[in-house]
Amino acid sequence: MYHTWMRYFTPSPQHHRLGLVCLGVGLQHGTLPTVGPRTLDHHVAVVITAGRGWYRSPDGRRTTITAPALLWLTPGVPHHYGPDPGTGWDESFVDFSGPATTTYTELGYIEPERPVVALSDPTGPRTAISRIARAARRGNPLLEVETGAAVHELLVALRRARAGTAPDGHPVLQALARDAFQSLSVAEHAARHGMTPAELRTAVRRAAGCSPKDYLLGIRLGRAKELLAATELPVASVARRVGYDDPAYFSRLFTRRVGMAPIRFRDQQGRAVPGGWSTTVPDPDDPPILRSGRPVG
Template sequence: MYRTWMRFLTPGPAHHRLGLVCLGVGLQHGALPTVGPRTLDHHVAVVISAGTGWYATPDGRRTPVTAPALLWLTPGVPHHYAPDPETGWDEAFVDFTGPATAPYTELGYIEPDRPVVPLTEAAAPRGVVARIARAARRDNPLLEVETAAAVHELLVTLRRARADLAPDGDPVLKALAHDACTPMTVADHAAKHGMTPAELRTAVRRGAGCSPKDYLLGIRLGRAKELLATTELPVAAVARRVGYDDPAYFSRLFTRRTGMPPVRFRAQQARAVPGGYGDRVPDPDDPPMIAGPRRP
């Protein structure tokens, strides 16, 4: 015996231009029927929250599946899977497509070559799927946009729940972020962590989906923008604070990556206020406030 609920959506052309769209959502549990062999033209994330089963590769080899786990079903790849016929399993699935699947794959959030992914827990991904299911009611005027936004959230949540990665990032990434604004080369960073540059590249690519250079550059430029927007420091001083001794090189790099020079960014975004710049993340229960004028 098994139980199943599912709904399928047909987003319009404008919705597809959002980058991702939800094509379907479902919640099932029990001794579900075997799926496939079949091939789809879109992506499906299948979250297994309880139970065991198997997944068969195109060559017929079976991989055991033990909850919590994720099954990636990707376009053009034959797949075949089923829960244990005696115990069944609990699953939630989301069908999706769109041009944003390509960069999500490049960044490692979707893994076509790794169809079975162990998870640390399934509660958070299932929570996102449940929100998609609630949004998929037929009388919801925001149906397509709300479910599309939730697919983005689902990919991030699944990435955070992967058992092979720390939920808040690899320690190496945290250390790189801490030292990002120091004038160190990638080789210097690798040596500090007892790694070769190639090992560091592999670790950063696996954890952040980009090269160490791009990872460090993103942090440096983000910090530079904050300083430009919230202080009156000269551009040369901003450059030094984010690890560049040559302000001309910093300005060229900033312009190439952001599309405008630092001085123009400052002119557009300057928000200098008494008290200057702070890098403490605001407490949601104690947001930053601007005091009103004092009464006499």
């Protein structure tokens, strides 16, 4: 005995140009029928929140699934799975497609090579899927855009919910962020953590979907932009504060990655105000307020 609810959508070519579209959503529980063997032309994320079952890969290997878990069904890859007939399971699924899936795969958010992924807490993914289900009401004029946006949210939530992922991120990423403004090479960063450069690259690629160099660069340039926009520090001083002893090299790097020179960025974004700015992340319900003669936050 099982219960199921599902909706399917047909986004227009215009909606596909947004990069990511939702093709369907479903909520099911009980002793559901076996799925497959079959092959799809799009992605499906199947989130299992209770029960257990199995997944059979194209080479015939059988993997036991114990909730909470995620099944990745990817285009062109045969799949075959189902719940244990004695226990059944609770699942929700989202079908989606679009060119953005290629980038999400490159960043490690979608893992074709790991069709079964253990989850630590399915709350975040379930919230995103519930958002899609609520948007699926008949006659919703924002359906395609609203559900497509929620797929982005789902992919982030699934990435955060992987078993072994700390709520505040990977410890190595935290350490790199802490030391990002020091003039250290990737090898020196690795040595600080008792790792080889190759081990550090693997860890960062796995956790952030990029190289250590790019991860550090993103943090450094973000901080440089803050200093350029909110202070009157010379560009050379900004460069030194974010870890670059050579201002000319910093300017070339900034220009290549941002698309404009630091001075040009300041001309466009500069908004320095008396009282300074806060480094504290604001509470959306209690935004920072400039108080006369005192810094914000």
